Amino acid sequence: MRFRGKAHKFGNDVNTDYIISGKYKFKTLDMKELARHVMEDLDPDFYGKVSRGDFIVAGTNFGCGSSREQAPLAIKYADVSAVLAKSFARIFYRNCINTGLPVVECDTDLIEGGDELEVDLAGGVIRNLSRGIDIPIKPLPGVMIKILNDGGLAAHFRKHGGFNLD
Numbered sequence: 371m372r373f374r375g376k377a378h379k380f381g382n383d384v385n386t387d388y389i390i391s392g393k394y395k396f397k398t399l400d401m402k403e404l405a406r407h408v409m410e411d412l413d414p415d416f417y418g419k420v421s422r423g424d425f426i427v428a429g430t431n432f433g434c435g436s437s438r439e440q441a442p443l444a445i446k447y448a449d450v451s452a453v454l455a456k457s458f459a460r461i462f463y464r465n466c467i468n469t470g471l472p473v474v475e476c477d478t479d480l481i482e483g484g485d486e487l488e489v490d491l492a493g494g495v496i497r498n499l500s501r502g503i504d505i506p507i508k509p510l511p512g513v514m515i516k517i518l519n520d521g522g523l524a525a526h527f528r529k530h531g532g533f534n535l536d
Contacts, residue, residue: 371472371491371518373451375423379483380412384428385435386462388412390444404440405447422449425489427481429455433462442466452489454478454496467514470522475508491515 388411390404409416409426426432426445432455433441442465445453452472466473474489476496481487485500489507492515496505510518520526 371515373423373425373472373487373489375425375451375487376421377425377427377454377481377483377485377487378409378413378416378420379478379481380409380426380428380432382429383431383434384412386433386438386441387435389433389441401440401443401447404444405449408444408448408450417448420448420450423451424449425487426450426453427455427478427483428453429478430457432458433466434459435462437461437465439465439469442469442471446471454481454487454489467510467517468523470518470520470525472510472518474510476505480505491518 388409390408391411406417432453441462446469452474453466454474454476456478457475458473463473472491474491474496480501480503481498485498488497488499490497491510494507494509496507498505517523517526520529
């Protein structure tokens with residue numbers, strides 16, 4: 371899997387209420403509507419700035435807080451191709467994989483907001499095209515790559531008729 375887009379940088383401890391404010395979680399289940407409010411508490415103009423394929427880049431503990439799947443789904447429906455961070459809250463990390471949103475652990479100190487990036491999950495590298503440097507990434511286990519390639523866990527089950535990871 372390869373992705374190319376622009377970096378939108380945030381800090382440490384971005385919780386799920388910052389990703390999608392709790393005031394929206396119970397008003398609608400329409401993911402396209404929720405996507406319009408992604409990251410708005412940290413950057414009110416985020417949805418208007420993000421283009422299809424761009425990346426959310428953060429520090430440590432991205433996705434801490436509640437375990438609701440609306441947070442990764444809202445990011446995915448905002449057309450963000452992947453989230454890059456130094457570390458993730460474990461439940462958020464797994465929810466991302468389950469919903470088909472790639473998450474990448476890497477040294478995000480080498481990325482600034484606005485940098486043009488190319489992420490190569492299979493190759494294990496992020497190319498920061500703006501700075502001319504390569505950033506190694508923590509590889510995803512093969513089973514997670516298969517789930518992501520299928521579009522998430524439910525799509526993987528539909529495709530393979532159950533839990534088949536071969």
